[in-house]
Amino acid sequence: MSDKVRIAFVGCGGHASGALYPQFARIAEIDLVAVVDQIEEKRLVAQRTWGARRAYASVEEMLDKEKPEGVCISGPPQMHYEVGLQVLERGIPIFVEKPSAIDFQHAYDLAEAARKAGTFGMTAFMKRFATAYEKAKEITQREEFGPVSMVSVRYTHGAYPSIWGIEDRALVCLIGNQCHAFDLARYFGGDVTELYARLCDRGEGCFAFAVTLQFENGAVGLLNSNATDDPSWNIRETLNVSGLLCSVDVEDMIHVNYRPRERWAPELGPWREGLYALPHAVSFNLGGRWLGYEGELRHFAQCIRGEVENRSSLYDGAASLAIAEAIWESAKTGKPVRPKSHKPGQ
Missing domain, CATH: 3.40.50.720 (NAD(P)-binding Rossmann-like Domain)
Structure with missing residues (x-):
């Protein structure tokens, strides 16, 4: 068998x-x-x-x-x-x-x-299973990184269509695409207890959300979620996570830049130091692995x-939609909003 x-x-x-x-x-x-x-x-x-x-x-x-x-x-x-x-x-x-x-x-x-x-x-x-984000996650869990203090996510692209029976393009983008950014924020910062959002809507699927986040653990966050950034569908994606006197960035899912607390060239004074990693061009045939598609499916089999x-989990999926709906409500009311709880058994 x-x-x-x-x-x-x-x-x-x-x-x-x-x-x-x-x-x-x-x-x-x-x-x-x-x-x-x-x-x-x-x-x-x-x-x-x-x-x-x-x-x-x-x-x-x-x-x-x-x-x-x-x-x-x-x-x-x-x-x-x-x-x-x-x-x-x-x-x-x-x-x-x-x-x-x-x-x-x-x-x-x-x-x-x-x-x-x-x-x-x-x-x-x-993205939770993408190579660069897995490495960034491991870095943020090191003792030397300290507690996460700030999480910033830029997730931007071109105009978004009206799909799935939802006419407002800004709303459907929060549900269908920006949920990636919301999940990244939670993955690195923890559960969001409150947020405040502002919306600039230029029409025809072109819009921009600016969102501040308060995490349950005391950290804060920023989201730049917009569809005004490109004439086509080229996504620009950046994650910045600050610990305690150190930080790690991931750019476009392939470039990791870690600035540890301990300096390796202190004699250079104010020069910025860091460690970076990115895949070589000939390895891009493994794109499914670097981007997380292979990892998530293998993880499913391993869970079984x-x-x-x-x-x-499915609760993580619900949590991202709770953030999407809270952003929409905050942008429309001009008030801070607490996302709905996704905890099991409510």
């Missing part, structure tokens, strides 16, 4: 085919037993291209026949919720793309459904086997 984890995948769209399916060839722990999509051409192409054993049009039929150990779900957030519940009802773990649902309440309900079914779910915040603790 194979010791590989039997995984089925629901959804054969652009993101799944471009970012997720290509990773399976490098993950020895997973056996891709089935793909599911209502569009025949998409599911057959996915089966042929990525080596799935079988293809189905129906989630229920797939679950009945394959009895997978885990199910990945990638599509619109409404699908994440609906299909996620179908799978969780059978006690099967799920891996859902972000956002895990269309709003906080549905995301929280999905997390609670997993808990009540005695299983678990992952939200696909792949009980080898590791889940570090990107």
